[in-house]
Amino acid sequence: MASNDQPTVIKKYANRRLYNTGTSTYVTLEDLANMVKDGEDFVVHDAKSGEDLTHAVLTQIIFEQEGKTGQSMLPISVLRQLISFYGDQMQMVVPSYLEHSMAMFAKEQERIREQMTSMVGKTPMDLVTSGQQMVEEQTRRNMEMFRNAMQMFSPFPATGEDEAAEEKTAQTSPDELKSMREQIAAMQRKLDSLES
Structure with missing residues (x-):
């Protein structure tokens, strides 16, 4: 060793x-x-x-x-995208992007594993409730990450209206969360189709 x-x-x-x-x-x-x-x-x-x-x-x-x-x-589409970056001016950016993405994925994976482990021995109803909480928490994190990413492209600083909207988002109902998830999924599909 x-x-x-x-x-x-x-x-x-x-x-x-x-x-x-x-x-x-x-x-x-x-x-x-x-x-x-x-x-x-x-x-x-x-x-x-x-x-x-x-x-x-x-x-x-x-x-x-x-x-x-x-x-x-590795899906064929990902392999094709990786191959297309060789020799491209973006080739220098791809390794650091992939490294950062994999590190974030590994961090989230560990958190989810810990939550799954903490559910051992609970009743089926507890598991359903915990599962819903995990999904809602992940949705909130995804929305926050998406909001932060979009602010990077905004030429204007955050205003009081933005803060009020954030406060309202924190108090969303399960139906609103479901609607947001569907919207995020639709946006992801559009982004994926643009990358193809």
Whole structure:
């Protein structure tokens, strides 16, 4: 095992074998995928030249995971969009955008998992109520994020009317929340169609 502050070094040999210097054993791409899932940091170096092959090996792991039946996470439309950004002037922005988006997704995923764990042992009615609260809370967060994003494009500062509208939004009924969710979904579909 590597120390906490240093990633484990994996050496890749000409015969494509991978050697984990931390455990002094040969490993497979599946083993490396499990290391990633366990949060263990590693780098892959060519055993002869010392060249850093980490990016290529991680990409190969994704390729293999995508090839497994029932495990595909990257829709064809996303793959096409990624390919279209290569060589484009936006190519420099895409990596930081993806990194930020994945970090936000991971943060939300952990919060949802914690909420689901806290529901264990509750009655079915408690689960329904908790589920509705989670959806309402997420809707409020999405609306706030959308509102903040739209303010970035507004040339005018927020006014007292905006604050009153925000206060009214905080007191919305479940029917109004459902209507807002439908509107957000419709806007997302329009944005998705524009990106295609």
